[in-house]
Amino acid sequence: MEKNTVIQARNLTKTYKLYDNHSNRVKEAFHPFRKKYHQTFNALTDISFSIKKGETVGLIGRNGSGKSTLLQCVCGIVAPTSGIIDVHGRISALLELGAGFNPEFTGRENVYLNATIMGMSQEEIDACYDQIAEFAAIGTFIDQPVKTYSSGMYVRLAFAVAINVNPDILIVDEALSVGDTLFQVKCFAKFREFQEKGVTIVFVTHSVDLVTRYCNKGYLLENGRFHARGDVIDVVDEYNRLLVNCSKKDRKVKKIDRRKKAISGDKGTNTRLEWEGMFKTNPQENRYGNGGATILEAGIFDLDGNGVQTMIKGKEYEFRMRVLFHKRVTNPILAYTIKDIKGFDITGTNTLFQTIDTGTFDPEDIVSVTFRHKMILGAGGYLLSFGCAGFENDNYVIFERRYDYMTFEVVSEKPNVGFLDLESVITMHHHA
Helix, strand or coil: CCEEEEEEEEEEEEEEEEEEHCCCCCHHCCCCCCCCCEEEEEEEEEEEEEECCCEEEEEECCCCCCHHHHHHHCCCCCCCCEEEEEECCCCCEEEECCCCCCCCCHHHCCCCCCHHHHCCCCHHHHHHHHHHHHHHHHHHHHHHHHHCCCCHHHHHHHHHHHHCCCCCEEEECCCCCCHHHHHHHHHHHHHHHHHHHHHEEEEEEECCCHHHHHEEEEEEEEECCEEEEHHHHHHHHHHHHHEEEEEHHHHHHHHHHHHHHHHHCCHHHHHHCCCCCCCCCCCCCCEECCCCEEEEEEEECCCCEEEECEEEECCCEEEEEEECCCCCCCCEEEEEEECCCCCCCEEEECCCCCCCCCCCCCCCCCEEEEEECCCCCCCCCEEEEEEEEEEECCCEEEEEEEEEEEEEECCCCCCCCEEECCCCCCCCCCCC
């Protein structure tokens, strides 16, 4: 392994035997000529990667893509069928919270049991026990049998054990935040503390916001293989395209064809671009969809109708977009989203959230939509995205999304903490 590499996999493959029923399994085991009664399924195929000390890695992918199997191989729970995986350091894994708890034991007894399984000595457990009990915050229930716990208490204790055993590597599978709001705050604070200490973190999540906020490397799994890897924003963008089954190649072809159709449509000047050259758009925008509609153009306007990309906090502005439909669509969902420069969603809305009946559109119809609001974001740079989606046969479909379509700046005369300014009114009373 290279210097500072704590996890390295080379040509990792995990194959399972699938049987139609239990009797076929028995027949295969005792058949004199070793006849096969199973089908093989590769949960992982030829996976290779390396993770360095202190990196925070996000693993994303659709259900069944092999994410959990990969983490189980890293943790040594599942042995690979072929290939090699090397891990250096103590692993604390949150794969199935409380899976090793004995329901007849008390919480205290289960803390010692689980920590021992993780390789800690009696002295080490004694030293961190108070931290675990304080973090779990279940009070005197710590000395009651676990079978009497509520589901919330159960996962709080399991989480507290997993993150308070001083791991070198933290593995998390869809369990980064559990419990109520205050407990989630403690979990994320611990997560940041680990990052500051140089703990290597690998976690699976369906929340791309968590990946963009916390990770410095991303992996996208699809059908047991890496579909994308590297920069977090690029991996998340590829994941979004994958969710609508639209490859990058298809997206580029559709983009060119739709634009030609939009400019030379049958309805005259309505299909021509009205704001071309008015805004500086992002040439690297993430544009995809199923072809049901095209977002012709979009922009930001002040109340006098002037196009702007610098806004003054406290004033009103309009986000506008024009959409051309290529098929009959009923009640399309029209939306915008604002993200920070790291790709984290800040705010947004759509016509579905605001219960607006948008009507029915036929091929070549165009709709213009305006979102008017007061700008309350703090000073800084942001990314603006637009989307058009809907439902077909009760299935949610994306006609077109234009993520990171354009940037804009907000300027302010007074500073504030965070992204939003609630414009608080401060009053004081001096009592003598």
